[in-house]
Amino acid sequence: MNYKSVYLLSFCCSVYLLPFGAVAHNISENLKAITDNIAPDKTANADLEKIRARIIADLLEPAVNEAQITQLIKSIKPDGSWPNINYQDVSRTGFQHSEHLQHMLDMGRALKKPDSKFQGNPELKKTVSAALDFWLKHDFICDNWWWNEMGTPSHMINILLVLDTDLTPTQREKGLKIANRASLEAFGARPGGDLIQIAAMLGKQGLFARDEQILERVVKVMADEIKVTTGRGLKPDLSFHHRTDNVISTLTYGTGYASSFAYWAVKIAGTKYTLPESAMKLLVDYFLDGICQSMVYGRYPDLGAKNRDLSRKDILSPSSAELAQNLLQASNYRREELAEMVKIRQGEIKPNLARTHFFWHSEYFTHQRPNYFASVRMHSSRGNNMEEPHNEEGLKNHHFADGSNFISLTGQEYFNIFPVWDWQKIPGTTVVQKPALPPWKEIAKKGKSDFVGGVTDGNLGAAAIDLTSVHDPLKARKAWFFFENEYVCLGAGITAEADYPVATTLNQSLLNQQVTVKRNNQEETLPPGEHTLDKVSWVAHDNIAYIFTTPTALHLKNNTATGNWREINHHTWATTEEVKKDVFKAWLDHGTKPRNAGYAYIVVPNLAANQVEAYRKKAPLEILANTPELQAVNNKATNVSQVVFYQPGKIKITKNLLLTAQSPCMVMVQTGKKGIQKLTVSDPSRKLQTLQLNITSRFEGAGDNWQATWQGKKEGTVIQVKLPTGGMAGQSVVLEAKNK
Missing domain, CATH: 2.60.220.10 (Polysaccharide lyase family 8-like, C-terminal)
Structure with a gap:
């Protein structure tokens, strides 16, 4: 049995039998021996010192906000707390204590950064010391394990590394005790995204303590975890699963997994701790062919690969170039592609990516082109339909994987739209239009259909789902056929037993520019409002055309939608304050209790309204069967x-x-x-x-x-x-x- 198996066995046998404090005591029983080796005059080897200096330099890199630091000094209370933080709420959806942790790191950086106005400032040193003593005195424990084993320890070890010689012996000992809760023996260190991030925190603990054995152990764990698995972690199709529910988490836990590896790969480069080249090659492949293939132009997150995090603000913001830069610095493998991705993410060049991929372990299909990106998210009997709404986030994701189909030209078509979204009209889905969604605790369910998949040669391809809804008495056979300049959406056998209408949604995105339709052989620009249209040949919005093979009835809204973040997220920041967004929404109504209903339409990106009719007359696509x-x-x-x-x-x-x-x-x-x-x-x-x-x-x-x-x-x-x-x-x- 290898050492990781021993850890997991130990965890399974003991953690659930002990209170949190007892577990923390067990994993920290040698803490005093560690802290005895922290003193700067008892340095370890030169490689360890080199890595330690790199990590600290990186922590000091961000700019200092002088106005913020001044305000923190002025507003701190005598006991070391701040008046605007609720220290009583330690719930899963609260825990404003994270602000206190961030304040300490910001102040520590200002105190130690060489070019900082506050470098060595006695008043600031007194303030950050008081804030740290306040935290160490109360040792705040959150109802959410993540803060106790990851969030708080991560902040704490960073604070310790930054403050370093300005710490008192008590602060060193108690601070490291809290940081040490990020442990390979703790609950969160399961194979998957969190294990690597916890290992990274443990590595920093080893650096702070100047303990070579800890650092060696961490590097070995990292090297062993860069692997393909059919369990938790990196899958053979280069998607990522954090849990055993077979729900994709490439752009959440999976990106954290890659980021932690890449960060440490750079920091340990050129030392005896360097990661094996085979591990680095797999990591680069995962970044380019997994993460970037799940993003619009490799830069903007595709919401089709998202889960409960859709209920967080700004979640579709463009990604930085840091991960690509770290990989480029740490490896010589696929350097041209990494360099190109750095430039794309920095906005220096126009993307020229063209690849189609089906992630068969995640039922997720992406079609990347130089001037547009499209995806399909599905679910099958091989996993759950959706991630659980952990910590009361993503409270309306019931139908998100029912064949959702997103298209993007800019990467910003859906930015922060989610508080006002109609969650029973997610783009691409066919859904029973119920008076209300089921309770949020009933979102995640095991899929019911075996026949869900995709076919692709890497350039073009198709996706299909024999949909059996896990929430409604509904069946449908849905497929998407992707070509170079357009794709076709087909639905057949749509049958439902519920006493409510069934709708297939073409799109529901932010309203940008006017909406033009052709109906009854006449083109017209629609005024803002709600529209029920007959005999529609096509509709065009935001340089995307939706063309029907035969004129059809269409429902459309191009007006202001309202909602609030609280409806989809119960964290304390998510309030009931009204959010307004101008939204474009178009859907087909199949009626109540349809029997073998169907649909067929072509989606053509980068096509202005005045070009649609000419395209339609010469469209190269022929529907052979539906x-x-x-x-x-x-x-x-x-x-x-x-x-x-x-x-x-x-x-x-x-x-x-x-x-x-x-x-x-x-x-x-x-x-x-x-x-x-x-x-x-x-x-x-x-x-x-x-x-x-x-x-x-x-x-x-x-x-x-x-x-x-x-x-x-x-x-x-x-x-x-x-x-x-x-x-x-x-x-x-x-x-x-x-x-x-």
């Missing part, structure tokens, strides 16, 4: 067809090409002058080991996991594909023709 059994689209301009077989069946791709699937699957076909050039297949159910396709065209070739045999004109080509299994089940298989 039934509960089969959905398919062909792009006549590029000769790419994408097909979803919900059951064994056949479809005529072109006049002379018939494709037959012997099992439910997804297929993408690329044809050329010599017939089929490439086939891409996948098994959304993850149940098949092999797949057989039959095509009337000649297609010969073989690969490690497939064989195509021409049987003559009567039999055509028989293709046998060995599908990925285990952690790779759900991944697409690409079949290249022998003679293109």
Whole structure:
């Protein structure tokens, strides 16, 4: 049994039997021995000192707000507290104590920063010392474990490192005792995002104490954790799961995971503690192909990869270049791509990214292009539909993964819209329009459908879900077909038993510019308000066109929506103060208790209203099928067809090409002058080991996991594909023709 297994076993056997104070005592029983080695004259090796100096320099780097520091000195009370902080509320949704911790770090930085006006200031030193003594006296414990084992220890060890020689012996001992609650033996140190961040905090403890053994242990834990797993952590598809619910957390815990690694990789570079090159390569791959592929242009978070954090302010703000810069500094692997991402995140160059990826462990599909980004978020029986609303955040996320489809040209189309969102009209979803959502404690439920997946060759692709709602008596078969300049949304078999209407939402975004529609063969600009429109051919808003294959009835709002943050988040900052946003919302009404209803529309980004009609007349897209059994689209301009077989069946791709699937699957076909050039297949159910396709065209070739045999004109080509299994089940298989 390795040392991590021992830790976990120890934790499982003891933590739940002891009060918090007892656990803290157990993990700190050697604290005095550690603090004995803190004195600056008892230094450890040169590498440790080099890392220590780098960490402290980094903590001192942020600018000092002189006005803020002056105000903190003036406003502190004699007991070391501040009058505007509620020290009584230690609830999961309160804990304003974090402000006190941040004040101490800010003041410590001002006191120690070489170019600070307050460097060595006696009054400031007295103030920060009083504030620290106040905290150490009360040792505030929050109802949320995260603050006790991560948030507070992280702040505390940073404060200790910054103040360092200005600490009293008592402050050193008691401060390190609190910092030491960030421990590999504690509850939060589970495999996943938190383990690495806790290890990073422990590393700082080792640096503060000048303890080589702690630092060596931390680096080994980090190196061991940079790995692909089918459990918590980094998945084979390069998405990230913090928990065992199989809900994506790439842009939350997963980014913290990567950031902690990259930060430490830079700090320990050039020392004997340097991380292995294999670990650094995997980390770079995860950043470029996982994190950046889940972001608009690699810079703006895609809300399709978000969870309860959507109920926090400014959550879609652009990401800094720090993570990319750290990776670039720590590794020589994929340097050009990292350098490009640094420039993109700094706004120095225009993005030129073009890639499509299906994260099969997370039921999440992204389509990245130089001038737009689109995604699809789904759920299946292999995991929960959504993250639990931990700490009473994300209180209306019930339908968020029911096939949500987001499109962005700027990365800011949905910025802070969430207090005023209609959460039963999330873009892309088909939802029963109930009088109210179920209680927030009922958000997370196990998915019900096996057939959920995507097919992609890395450039183009499709996503599909055989939707069975976990909240309503509703079924629907929904698919999205992505091409270079546009994508097609199809729905079929929409059936519901509830006594309320069912709606499919095209989009619900911030209102930007006017809304233009063509209906009854006439174009018009809609005034602000609510509109029920008949025989609509297309609608255009914010340089995105939604084109219907046949004129249809459409509901649309382009007016001011109201709401408040308190409705979606119960933290103390989230008040009932009214929020107003101008919103564009368009949806299709399938009626009450629909039976086998459907829809079909094309989404074309970067298309102004005065260009839509010309595009529509020459649109290269042809819908080959849209039934509960089969959905398919062909792009006549590029000769790419994408097909979803919900059951064994056949479809005529072109006049002379018939494709037959012997099992439910997804297929993408690329044809050329010599017939089929490439086939891409996948098994959304993850149940098949092999797949057989039959095509009337000649297609010969073989690969490690497939064989195509021409049987003559009567039999055509028989293709046998060995599908990925285990952690790779759900991944697409690409079949290249022998003679293109």
